[in-house]
Structure formats: C-alpha cells, structure tokens
Amino acid sequence: MRIYEEADYRAMCRRAANILSACVILEPDCVLGLATGSTPLGIYDQLAQWCARGDLSFAAVHSVNLDEYRGLAPQHPQSYRYFMQSHFFDRIDIDPANTELPDGLADDPAAECIRYDTVLRRAGAPALQLLGLGHNGHIGFNEPADAFALGTHLVDLTASTISANTRFFASEGEVPRQAYTMGIAGILSARRVLVAVSGADKADAVARSFAGPVTPQVPASILRLHPDVTLVGDTAALAELKKTGVPFERV
Numbered sequence: 267m268r269i270y271e272e273a274d275y276r277a278m279c280r281r282a283a284n285i286l287s288a289c290v291i292l293e294p295d296c297v298l299g300l301a302t303g304s305t306p307l308g309i310y311d312q313l314a315q316w317c318a319r320g321d322l323s324f325a326a327v328h329s330v331n332l333d334e335y336r337g338l339a340p341q342h343p344q345s346y347r348y349f350m351q352s353h354f355f356d357r358i359d360i361d362p363a364n365t366e367l368p369d370g371l372a373d374d375p376a377a378e379c380i381r382y383d384t385v386l387r388r389a390g391a392p393a394l395q396l397l398g399l400g401h402n403g404h405i406g407f408n409e410p411a412d413a414f415a416l417g418t419h420l421v422d423l424t425a426s427t428i429s430a431n432t433r434f435f436a437s438e439g440e441v442p443r444q445a446y447t448m449g450i451a452g453i454l455s456a457r458r459v460l461v462a463v464s465g466a467d468k469a470d471a472v473a474r475s476f477a478g479p480v481t482p483q484v485p486a487s488i489l490r491l492h493p494d495v496t497l498v499g500d501t502a503a504l505a506e507l508k509k510t511g512v513p514f515e516r517v
C-alpha cells in the first residue's frame with residue numbers, strides 16, 4: 267500500500283486528482299469507480315478545472331458510482347445522482363450516457379441489485395476506484411457487519427451513518443434509511459483503489475482500517491488484501507495511523 271501524506275485538505279485533493287488524472291491520461295477510455303460525500307468535492311473541483319482548461323478529457327471515460335439512497339429521485343438535491351451531476355459530470359466533458367449509479371427509485375430492490383451488478387460486469391474492471399472512508403470504517407455503504415457482502419445490495423444505514431449524513435438534510439428524519447451500494451467484490455475488482463481521507467475525525471477509522479485486523483466489522487480493512495491501494499490523506503487524518511508505525515512514502 268502506498269500512503270501519501272499531504273499537509274491539508276487542499277493538498278490532499280490535488281494529490282488525489284493527480285493520481286486520477288494520470289489514470290485517465292494513460293487510458294482515456296477507462297472505467298472509473300466514483301464516490302460521493304464531502305471528501306471528493308475538492309478532487310472533483312480540481313479535475314473539472316483541468317478539464318475546463320483543456321488539460322484533461324473525460325470524453326471516452328465510463329463511470330460507475332458506488333451507491334445511491336433508496337427512495338430519492340435523480341433530481342432530489344440530496345440524491346447521489348444529483349451530487350455527481352452538479353459537482354462533477356455537468357462540469358466535465360463526460361458523455362452522460364456513460365455514467366452509472368444505482369436507481370434509487372427502482373420498484374424491486376432485488377432486481378435493481380442484479381441490474382447494477384450486470385452494469386458493473388459489462389463495464390469491466392475499473393482502472394481506478396475512488397473511495398472515501400466512513401467514521402465506522404464503511405466503504406460505499408458497506409457498513410460494519412458479521413460478513414462482507416460481495417455483490418450490490420440494499421443496506422439499512424447505521425445510526426452513525428444516518429447521523430453523519432444529517433448535515434446534508436433539513437432534519438435527521440429526512441435522511442433515507444436505506445441505500446444501494448456496490449458490494450466488496452465490486453470494489454475489489456478495480457485494478458487500483460484510491461482512498462482519500464481528510465480531517466482528525468477520520469484518524470481513528472484510518473488506523474483501524476489500515477493497521478488493525480481485517481474484519482467485516484471494519485469494512486475498509488478488506489482493502490489490505492488488494493494488491494494496489496493508494497491512501498491519500500492530510501496530516502490530521504493520518505495521525506493515528508502514523509503512531510502504528512505503518513511506513514509512509516513521502517513525496
């Protein structure tokens with residue numbers, strides 16, 4: 267595992283955007299696995315700026331997102347489709363037809379999970395999967411559990427995740443209780459995984475994920491079995507991991 271320590275959120279985003287853009291430059295028609303949440307906002311902003319300047323093109327890229335709330339329409343401002351459109355897709359030259367997310371309004375959750383796994387299979391292995399990290403170690407919406415869920419599945423969100431996501435809604439009652447998420451097999455199918463973390467509030471989850479035991483109780487810990495993981499974090503987010511003696515690659 268490669269670990270890059272950056273001074274702050276801005277530098278972390280620039281580093282992550284650099285890695286992502288290198289991937290697109292080397293393989294312009296690649297598949298990118300994408301994430302939502304606060305962490306990637308600066309990464310998407312940096313990539314969109316490079317695209318606007320003509321330094322980067324997503325015209326041939328396909329994207330597959332990790333997750334979507336169940337029950338939210340694509341036009342709902344808190345849906346992940348809306349997030350991706352407004353923060354990234356509408357700002358770059360990607361073909362909208364080449365962007366995939368689970369359908370939050372699907373009538374039949376089981377059928378939707380099968381459909382999304384078919385989408386992922388047809389798209390082929392992502393060249394890179396971008397991940398944020400939940401405070402409880404979740405990746406996508408793979409929450410702590412007794413076993414790793416491999417395929418796309420519908421999740422009951424934990425109290426910790428609902429409370430963390432309340433900041434985006436008018437009240438906690440409005441936060442959807444369920445979400446579709448790519449499973450662990452989908453995430454691990456990427457040729458390269460890029461985990462972006464920022465802030466002292468993530469420090470504990472980072473240490474548990476990358477220095478503790480591999481366990482479904484800390485879903486991100488499974489990433490330690492992936493052959494090509496890059497962790498990009500700011501100093502605050504990496505503080506606890508550093509205490510464990512994990513070697514750092516500084517640039």
Ligand code: F6R
Pocket residue numbers: 300301302303304305306332333397398399400401404405406407
């Ligand atoms: C979002 C996702 C989640 C977030 C995680 C961290 O698509 O899959 O796992 O990456 O909840 O969220 P932020 O970045 O808001 O701290």
